Amino acid sequence: MPWDDAYARDRVARAEERLAGLETLPDGVSAARAGEAVEGLVALYGECLARVMGHLADDAELVRRLAADELVGHLLLVHDLHPDPVADRVRQALAGLPGEPEVLELSADLVRIRLRDTRGGGCGCGSSPAASPEQTVRDAIAARAPEVERVEVETAPAARAPQALIPVEALFPGRTGDRAPVGREAG
Numbered sequence: 165m166p167w168d169d170a171y172a173r174d175r176v177a178r179a180e181e182r183l184a185g186l187e188t189l190p191d192g193v194s195a196a197r198a199g200e201a202v203e204g205l206v207a208l209y210g211e212c213l214a215r216v217m218g219h220l221a222d223d224a225e226l227v228r229r230l231a232a233d234e235l236v237g238h239l240l241l242v243h244d245l246h247p248d249p250v251a252d253r254v255r256q257a258l259a260g261l262p263g264e265p266e267v268l269e270l271s272a273d274l275v276r277i278r279l280r281d282t283r284g285g286g287c288g289c290g291s292s293p294a295a296s297p298e299q300t301v302r303d304a305i306a307a308r309a310p311e312v313e314r315v316e317v318e319t320a321p322a323a324r325a326p327q328a329l330i331p332v333e334a335l336f337p338g339r340t341g342d343r344a345p346v347g348r349e350a351g
Contacts, residue, residue, distance in 0.1 A: 172235045210243035217245050241310055250309045257308035258301070265301055266320075273313040277301055281319045 167175065183202060189195040217240070220227050227247050230236045240246040246253070251270055258265045258277070269276040279297055295303070298317040305315050 167235075169234055176235075176238075206242075209239075210245075213239060213243055214245055250311060253308040254305055254312070257304040261301065261304060263297065268318075272311075274316065275305060275309075275312050275314070276316045276318070279317060279319050281321055 183199075186195045186198050186202075189198075217227065217230075220230070231240055231247050237246065248256070250272070254267065254270060254275055258267065263279055266278045267275065268278050279301065298319075301317050302315045305312055
């Protein structure tokens with residue numbers, strides 16, 4: 165039975181947890197050997213995946229579908245086999261976020277992003293209610309371009325509404341703010 169995405173994420177999280185736990189084992193020799201075995205398997209599977217991608221080199225559509233699959237796409241990233249360059253993946257990550265994130269700088273290890281300040285509404289790109297817009301951008305880039313070491317996010321001040329040449333208040337000196345809306349008669 166194929167794994168669905170939620171099950172695959174759970175398996176990845178459990179594997180990472182177990183790998184992290186290797187360092188805490190009381191027997192350092194066994195822990196080191198277990199770590200070496202994992203590294204050997206990852207390298208072996210990476211070589212297999214590289215050969216698969218080599219056989220598919222003439223089928224751009226299939227390579228694209230494999231790269232778009234979340235689980236396979238991450239494996240391609242781990243083994244430096246992903247067909248899309250980092251710049252394209254960063255832009256793809258940002259394209260899914262509302263709030264018009266703007267790439268100010270993109271190099272091999274740094275991405276600088278500018279978000280619009282929407283004054284209390286955030287950029288609207290939060291993946292969860294608790295996530296800040298900046299963290300949401302960082303998470304999106306980490307998922308698509310994990311090789312980027314630093315993500316710097318700045319928030320641009322909100323654009324101010326254009327000022328009226330003659331403020332409405334100047335047209336009605338001495339009146340307070342209890343005027344009836346235009347087009348409706350005061351009751």
